[in-house]
Amino acid sequence: xxxxxxxxxxxxxxxxxxxxxxxxxxxxxxxxxxxxxxxxxxxxxxxxxxxxxxxxxxxxxxxxxxx
Amino acid sequence: xxxxxxxxxxxxxxxxxxxxxxxxxxxxxxxxxxxxxxxxxxxxxxxxxxxxxxxxxxxxxxxxxxxxxxxxxxxxxxxxxxxxxxxxxxxxxxxxxxxxxxxxxxxxxxxxxxxxxxxxxxxxxxxxxxxxxxxxxxxxxxxxxxxxxxxxxxxxxxxxxxxxxxxxxxxxxxxxxxxxxxxxxxxxxxxxxxxxxxxxxxxxxxxxxxxxxxxxxxxxxxxxxxxxxxxxxxxxxxxxxxxxxxxxxxxxxxxxxxxxxxxxxxxxxxxxxxxxxxxxxxxxxxxxxxxxxxxxxxxxxxxxxxxxxxxxxxxxxxxxxxxxxxxxxxxxxxxxxxxxxxxxxxxxxxxxxxxxxxxxxxxxxxxxxxxxxxxxxxxxxxxxxxxxxxxxxxxxxxxxxxxxxxxxxxxxxxxxxxxxxxxxxxxxxxxxxxxxxxxxxxxxxxxxxxxxxxxxxxxxxxxxxxxxxxxxxxxxxx
Numbered sequence: 072x073x074x075x076x077x078x079x080x081x082x083x084x085x086x087x088x089x090x091x092x093x094x095x096x097x098x099x100x101x102x103x104x105x106x107x108x109x110x111x112x113x114x115x116x117x118x119x120x121x122x123x124x125x126x127x128x129x130x131x132x133x134x135x136x137x138x
Numbered sequence: 139x140x141x142x143x144x145x146x147x148x149x150x151x152x153x154x155x156x157x158x159x160x161x162x163x164x165x166x167x168x169x170x171x172x173x174x175x176x177x178x179x180x181x182x183x184x185x186x187x188x189x190x191x192x193x194x195x196x197x198x199x200x201x202x203x204x205x206x207x208x209x210x211x212x213x214x215x216x217x218x219x220x221x222x223x224x225x226x227x228x229x230x231x232x233x234x235x236x237x238x239x240x241x242x243x244x245x246x247x248x249x250x251x252x253x254x255x256x257x258x259x260x261x262x263x264x265x266x267x268x269x270x271x272x273x274x275x276x277x278x279x280x281x282x283x284x285x286x287x288x289x290x291x292x293x294x295x296x297x298x299x300x301x302x303x304x305x306x307x308x309x310x311x312x313x314x315x316x317x318x319x320x321x322x323x324x325x326x327x328x329x330x331x332x333x334x335x336x337x338x339x340x341x342x343x344x345x346x347x348x349x350x351x352x353x354x355x356x357x358x359x360x361x362x363x364x365x366x367x368x369x370x371x372x373x374x375x376x377x378x379x380x381x382x383x384x385x386x387x388x389x390x391x392x393x394x395x396x397x398x399x400x401x402x403x404x405x406x407x408x409x410x411x412x413x414x415x416x417x418x419x420x421x422x423x424x425x426x427x428x429x430x431x432x433x434x435x436x437x438x439x440x441x442x443x444x445x446x447x448x449x450x451x452x453x454x455x456x457x458x459x460x461x462x463x464x465x466x467x468x469x470x471x472x473x474x475x476x477x478x479x480x481x482x483x484x485x486x487x488x489x490x491x492x493x494x495x496x497x498x499x500x501x502x503x504x505x506x507x508x509x510x511x512x513x514x515x516x517x518x519x520x521x522x523x524x525x526x527x528x529x530x531x532x533x534x535x536x537x538x539x540x541x542x543x544x545x546x547x548x549x550x551x552x553x554x555x556x557x558x559x560x561x562x563x564x565x566x567x568x569x570x571x572x573x574x575x576x577x578x579x580x581x582x583x584x585x586x587x588x589x590x591x592x593x594x595x596x597x598x599x600x601x602x603x604x605x606x607x608x609x610x611x612x613x614x615x616x
Contacts, residue, residue, distance in 0.1 A: 094151050101156050101378045101615050105223075106612050108159075110605060115515045116218040120383045128211045131395075135200040 140482060145303045145465060146456070146464050154457040157224035157377050164378045169388035170396075173375055177368065177397035178322070179443045184487050185364040186404030187414050188310040189357035191345045195409055198355050202401035205361025210394025211520045212575050213369055213502040214386055220376040221385035223519055227373030231501075233517050234582075237389050237525045238534025243460060246497055247370050249468070250609035251451040253490050258602050260484040263418060268417025269433040288386045289478045294443055301468045302447045307445050308334035312397050314442020321435040325403050329410070341409040351566050359554065360488050361401060362571040363495030368393040374450070376412070378610025383574045414485070455476050490558035492556030495571035500546035503578025510585045511579075513598035521594070522613055528594040535593075538585035545581045550574045596603060 164172070189198040189205075220230055228247075231240045265283030274280070279287055299306045334560070347353040357373075372389055375384035379385035408414060416436050420429035452467040459467075477483040509515060521527030529535065554570040555561045587597050597607045 092151050093430060094155065095340060098155055101158060102523065103612070104158065106608055110608060110612075113516070113601065113605075114220075114382070116215070116220065116386075116510075117379070120218075120386065121215070124211065124214065124387055127395070128207060131203060131207050135204045136348075138290075138389060 143464065145305060146350035148454075149304055149453050150456045150460075153226050153392055153453050154229070156229075159224075162221075162224065162378050162380055164375065164384075165380055166384040166388050168492060169379055169384060170392050173388060173392035175318075176371065176446060177393045178318055178400045179262045180440050181254060181364055181367070181417075182397050182400030183407075184257065184261070184414065185360050185405035185491060186315050186401030186406075187609045188360045188488055189401070190343065190405035190408030191412075191414060192226065192347065192353040192357045193350070194343060195341055195406065197350075198343075198357065198409065199402055199488065201354060201357040202361050202405055203398050205358045206365045206398050206401060207390075207394040209362050209365030209381065209499070209502075209575070210368065211392050212572070213366065213372065213498075213506070214390040215510065216369070216378075216502070216505050217376040217385040217389045218382045218515075219374055219505070219517070220373040222515070223517060223522075224377045224523065225373065225519075226377060226454075226457075227370050228457070229522055231505065232522050232529050232537060233513065234352065234505050235501075235539045236529055236531040236534045236536040239456070239531075239539055242536075243370075243501065244359075244454065247454065250367070250452065250494060251447050251496075252471065252477065253483075254367075254475050255293075255296075255447045255471060255474045256483055257487060257490075258440045258443045258447065259293050259474065260478055260481065261287060262292050262437045262444070262483075263478065264481075265416045265420075265433040265436040265440070265578045266292070268415075268420065269430050269437070271338050271417070272433075273428045282322055286478055289417075290419045291442070292437070292477055293475060294480065296441060297468065297471070299445055300452060300471075301465065303464075307449055310445060311442050314438050314445070317435045317442070318439035321432055321439055322403055322549055324428075324432055324435070325407065325419075325423060325583045327612065328428075329403075329406055331343060331525060332423065336479055338409070341406075342410065344412040352561065355561070355566050355569055356488075356559070358452035359495065359565075360491050362569060363402070363498075363609070365394065366498035366571060366575070367491070369498045370448075370503040379559050412488075412540050423514075439554045488550035492554065492570075493585040496546065496550040496556075496574060499545075499550075499571045499575040500543050500578040503546070503575045504542055504582045507579040510582050511597050512572060514601070514604075516598040516601065516604040517606065518594075518598075528592075531590075531592060537581050537590050540562065541585050541589075542578050542582040546578045549577050 173328070173434040179229055184577050185205075186198070186202050188200040192198075193201065195573075218225070223230065228240055228244055235243055251343070264285040267280055267289040270288070299310055342351070345524060347356060366485065367440070371393075376385035376389060379388070407416075407419035407423060411418040413419065413422075417429075417433065420432045424432055446470050455462065455467040455470055456462065475492070509517070518528060521529050529536075553565045554560075585591070597603045
């Protein structure tokens with residue numbers, strides 16, 4: 072599976088260029104680190120995160136249409 | 139390796155790779171500032187100016203404020219996605235559109251970049267030509283072909299700077315960014331303190347439609363389009379945010395609220411001068427003595443905006459086609475010149491924006507529905523980058539997204555035809571772009587959940603199953 076996925080990255084990113092090859096290796100490391108972090112803690116947007124912006128939008132709407 | 143190539147390569151890697159938590163250093167204030175600088179632009183001035191050419195001062199300000207804020211309120215939640223995964227727009231969209239679907243989105247981004255660059259350049263060219271007129275410069279730059287000659291000249295300058303890479307752009311922006319702020323402040327001060335300008339409430343629009351409702355809804359629609367048009371740019375800085383919430387709030391306040399200043403200035407300038415051209419604005423508001431300063435500031439500012447647009451596109455092009463040279467990536471923007479040959483494209487800004495409105499509203503609705511309601515905020519980063527992965531759907535296209543786009547197309551064009559400007563009765567009540575967004579959300583959700591039902595959507599919908607899937611793919615690649 073690893074070989075298959077690497078092959079896919081390689082095909083897409085032209086590994087003959089050293090810059091792209093380094094980027095591929097970096098990508099694999101970053102994905103692995105991210106997956107470990109995600110399995111430990113999967114942070115999601117909560118409804119409370121939207122409150123501030125929603126209130127401001129409501130004020131703008133009421134403000135402009137009662138103008 | 140040349141310095142330019144090295145800097146460009148570093149930008150390409152930075153744009154393509156997911157940012158690590160250590161690299162996400164931008165606070166709410168940083169994001170607000172940088173996105174405001176990006177957002178305050180020629181398009182803001184122009185979409186505001188269109189509102190000012192159709193409705194009176196009060197209604198113009200309503201159209202620009204609500205028209206920009208509400209679409210951004212609808213699409214800003216996508217910032218949560220880009221910030222959580224540290225990815226750019228075109229990588230992120232693979233989960234909703236499929237690997238080949240994103241290529242189609244990229245083609246649209248190409249047209250958007252060409253159009254926006256042409257608009258900024260033509261406005262800059264027109265400003266420069268008007269400035270030349272004040273100093274009685276030769277006919278070729280100050281006469282009827284002046285705007286075209288100047289805008290093509292500015293394109294050549296932009297091309298050279300972009301080709302030289304990010305360092306040259308940064309140096310130019312040290313002048314360009316303050317220029318736009320100075321231009322806006324000078325214009326506002328002139329409007330507020332000038333005795334020659336009639337009371338704002340007494341100004342009348344020069345090109346209204348047959349009735350007020352029609353004029354207001356059309357002005358609103360153009361500004362709604364500007365709000366939705368920031369969609370491809372939302373991933374660029376959100377991925378660098380320290381927190382997802384900061385990325386979301388900063389996107390809304392910068393692109394949706396602060397940017398409105400430019401649109402409001404454009405609306406008032408158009409009402410005072412009765413024109414969509416900055417040369418006329420300056421003469422009417424500042425008088426011919428001071429107009430030249432404002433025109434030069436606007437030229438420099440618009441050139442700065444063009445550099446940002448051209449460089450962003452060229453970097454995205456290189457991440458898509460890594461085999462191509464940097465020269466080819468920059469050369470893809472040469473067709474911009476065709477849009478500068480006369481004022482036709484500049485004058486058709488409202489049509490261009492309406493087409494953008496339909497596509498960006500649909501794509502925004504699709505991504506919101508996919509990320510929040512279909513995939514429950516669970517995306518596999520490995521599959522985003524592995525183009526043989528789970529987001530391949532049907533031949534690299536997500537059929538739910540295709541059906542949604544087709545339905546949205548018929549819906550939008552039946553409400554409002556931006557080319558002939560024919561409007562359905564319903565358009566006068568609800569406009570077209572905003573309902574298209576909601577329709578896209580619903581259609582995409584129904585298609586994904588009940589019609590096509592791909593395994594990746596089913597697995598992502600439940601946290602436990604998604605965790606299991608991640609562990610399995612992770613183990614099988616070790």
